[in-house]
Amino acid sequence: MSALSRDAIRTMMAEVLQAQSKTLPADDSANLEEIGFRSLDFSELALRVEDEIGQELNFDAPELRQIATVSDVLDFLEQLQAA
Amino acid sequence: MSAVVGGAGNRVVARGFDGTWDELEPFELPGPSAVLVRDHLEAVRAVRAAALTGTEVLLASRGRITPDLEDELSDMGLFVLDGDRVRPPAERRPSTPGRVWLLTSGSTGRPKRVAHTLESLTTVSGDQPARTWLCPYAHGAYAWWQVVTLGLSNPGQGVLFVEPDELETWPARAAEVGVTAASGTPTFWRQALYRDPESVAALALEQVTLGGEPVDQTILDRLRDLFPSARVSWIYASSEAGATIAVHDGRAGFPSAWLGREAAGRATLAVEDGELLISSPKRGEGIDAVLRTGDRVEVVEDRVLITGRMASDEINVGGAKASASTVRDVLQSHPAVGWAAVRGRKAPIVGSIVTADVVLTSPATQADLTAWCAERLPDYSVPRRIRFLDEIPIKETLKSDV
Numbered sequence: 332m333s334a335l336s337r338d339a340i341r342t343m344m345a346e347v348l349q350a351q352s353k354t355l356p357a358d359d360s361a362n363l364e365e366i367g368f369r370s371l372d373f374s375e376l377a378l379r380v381e382d383e384i385g386q387e388l389n390f391d392a393p394e395l396r397q398i399a400t401v402s403d404v405l406d407f408l409e410q411l412q413a414a
Numbered sequence: 415m416s417a418v419v420g421g422a423g424n425r426v427v428a429r430g431f432d433g434t435w436d437e438l439e440p441f442e443l444p445g446p447s448a449v450l451v452r453d454h455l456e457a458v459r460a461v462r463a464a465a466l467t468g469t470e471v472l473l474a475s476r477g478r479i480t481p482d483l484e485d486e487l488s489d490m491g492l493f494v495l496d497g498d499r500v501r502p503p504a505e506r507r508p509s510t511p512g513r514v515w516l517l518t519s520g521s522t523g524r525p526k527r528v529a530h531t532l533e534s535l536t537t538v539s540g541d542q543p544a545r546t547w548l549c550p551y552a553h554g555a556y557a558w559w560q561v562v563t564l565g566l567s568n569p570g571q572g573v574l575f576v577e578p579d580e581l582e583t584w585p586a587r588a589a590e591v592g593v594t595a596a597s598g599t600p601t602f603w604r605q606a607l608y609r610d611p612e613s614v615a616a617l618a619l620e621q622v623t624l625g626g627e628p629v630d631q632t633i634l635d636r637l638r639d640l641f642p643s644a645r646v647s648w649i650y651a652s653s654e655a656g657a658t659i660a661v662h663d664g665r666a667g668f669p670s671a672w673l674g675r676e677a678a679g680r681a682t683l684a685v686e687d688g689e690l691l692i693s694s695p696k697r698g699e700g701i702d703a704v705l706r707t708g709d710r711v712e713v714v715e716d717r718v719l720i721t722g723r724m725a726s727d728e729i730n731v732g733g734a735k736a737s738a739s740t741v742r743d744v745l746q747s748h749p750a751v752g753w754a755a756v757r758g759r760k761a762p763i764v765g766s767i768v769t770a771d772v773v774l775t776s777p778a779t780q781a782d783l784t785a786w787c788a789e790r791l792p793d794y795s796v797p798r799r800i801r802f803l804d805e806i807p808i809k810e811t812l813k814s815d816v
Contacts, residue, residue: 350784370732374761375798382799388762 334412335383337405343379344404347372359402366401373404380408388412419465424565425546425572427591428454429580435566438462443495446470446509448487450479450496454575457553460495461562464514465532472515473554478525490527516556516653516698528653528698536563537657537696544570545621548588548596550581552811556653557626561597581605581808585613595621597649599812600633601753607636608752608775608806615640625649627813628709628720630743631666638664650720655705656696659683667711667719685711689724710739729757732764736795741768744790745797750778753806756797770797773806 335343345355353367363369381387388411398407422435430453431438441459443449449471451457457473464471472492479487484494484501492515494501512532517525537560547565551558565573574591576584585606588596596619598606603624606614619641624633629648637646650659650668658681661668668683676682681694690709697705710724721727722739729736738756745754752775758766772783780800787796 350781370763371767371794371798374764374767377762378759378767378799 333384334409335380337409339383340376340380340405340408341401343383344368344376344401347376347379355401359400359405361401363399363401363404368401368404373398376404377408377411380412384412419462420567421565421569421571424569426458426565426575427573428458428575429577431455432591435462443467443469443471444493444500445506446491446503446513447493447495448472448474448479448484448515450474450476450484450494451553452476452497453577454549454553457558458562458575461566465566468509468511470509470511470513470515472517472527474517475553478517483525514559516559517554518653526653529700530559530653530656530698532563532566534656534696534698535559536567537651538564538568542568542571543620545595546572546574546591546593548576548584548593548598549573550576550584550596550598550602550812551626552578555811556651556656557597557599560649560651560657582609585610585617588617589613592618594618595623597623597625599626600624600629601627601806601808602812603633603637604746604753605806605808607640608773611640619644622646623649625651626811628722628739629666630746632743632747634664634666652707654698654701655681655692655707656694656698658692658694658696665717667714667717670713670716670718673713673718683718685713685718688712690718690720729768730765731758731767731794734792734794736768736792738768741770741787741791741795741797744787745770745772745783748778748783748786750774750776751783755807759799764794767798768795769799769801771801771803771807773803 348355348368356366377388398404424435426433426435438459441463443463449460451473460471460473487494488501488504491503491505491507493503514530514532514535516528516530518528547561549558549561561573565571574588574593622637622641622644625648634646645662646664647660647662649657651657659668673683673685679695681692684691688710690707690711691704692707693704708724710721710727712719712721727738729738742754742756745751751772753773755771757769759769761767783800784796
């Protein structure tokens with residue numbers, strides 16, 4: 332299966348937040364802490380992506396970096412799919 | 415042997431047979447034997463032969479015996495009987511009178527062999543109300559032997575055996591035969607209530623027994639509602655420990671007052687580091703006098719609850735410990751959930767997250783179940799991925815496949 336688009340990942344991220352009764356703001360520079368997107372949510376999002384593309388993401392591949400904003404999450408997952 | 419076959423006039427119903435133990439076609443055991451059985455009828459014929467002659471025997475479903483395992487049985491000095499095929503033992507030896515070998519149901523690795531006798535497997539004796547039992551257990555399993563020895567040794571105890579491929583239709587068969595008592599794992603009962611609750615409820619059951627897996631309050635309550643006049647019991651038993659705990663009060667777990675109690679003929683129970691320890695007179699030979707069961711228990715008020723296995727119950731979510739069995743019980747207490755299995759799934763950052771497989775009995779969404787769990791569990795224990803299955807997966811042991 333082909334990689335997911337940034338928009339598709341963003342939709343999934345909104346779904347993860349919605350399940351926690353939270354909302355994904357329109358602005359991708361929003362701070363994760365402020366919108367209540369935690370490490371557990373990130374893990375869930377990663378598994379949703381894995382399920383959708385039908386393969387495991389290799390988290391060892393890309394450099395570790397700070398993930399502080401919505402944009403960071405989307406960048407990171409996009410990059411992981413390419414790895 | 416006469417006490418062991420005291421029920422020889424009892425009714426036995428299996429595919430292709432409806433008669434008494436005495437009317438079963440004779441089965442020849444050439445010496446100590448491992449019988450690779452195709453069905454219950456072949457199995458009970460072999461049991462009768464072993465009981466009448468005292469010949470050493472091991473019974474197992476044919477599909478369980480791999481070539482390696484067959485070699486080991488031969489090396490133990492057993493004939494291997496596989497239909498018309500008779501493989502002589504590697505080295506002939508006399509039979510150990512009354513010896514019965516069980517294979518453990520171990521879900522991982524090679525099954526171990528545990529030595530019993532017909533007497534040690536006969537756990538119910540004395541005057542029993544006349545009943546016709548349903549036996550859905552796998553050929554040769556400990557629970558199977560319990561029902562078989564009950565039928566073989568106690569007058570008035572008939573047995574209807576159900577083959578694995580009859581598990582979906584057993585209620586109709588049980589109604590035809592007049593079953594009044596049924597024994598199965600909690601997974602067996604959940605599956606039955608999920609598939610065809612009306613047919614199950616129509617049975618005139620006086621005794622409902624659960625065993626083989628931890629029992630939660632929800633399934634006990636559902637069975638009690640369905641059979642208000644029946645005795646609902648759960649039995650703690652294993653090949654190694656034997657049958658050691660029998661609870662009839664309709665509540666999950668057993669009274670904490672039973673811990674440390676010593677009485678002749680009864681098992682002594684203890685909890686150490688959260689694990690159930692059992693010292694049982696019905697244990698298999700060579701089994702530790704004080705057996706570490708590997709079952710995780712929790713003392714809650716006046717009850718000791720069995721919550722799962724020591725090693726496999728814990729899911730490490732970012733350093734927090736989620737209990738798979740606790741999450742499963744919460745899911746199964748949701749009115750729309752007929753069955754749930756919970757496990758950890760490898761996940762980035764937090765190491766693993768809690769996921770669940772669920773079978774619904776009425777409509778519900780993932781959001782409904784997530785909200786239900788979130789009200790009752792810490793956030794790290796709330797399943798993040800829920801997969802809805804069409805039916806309950808079940809193994810030959812009748813235990814859920816987890």
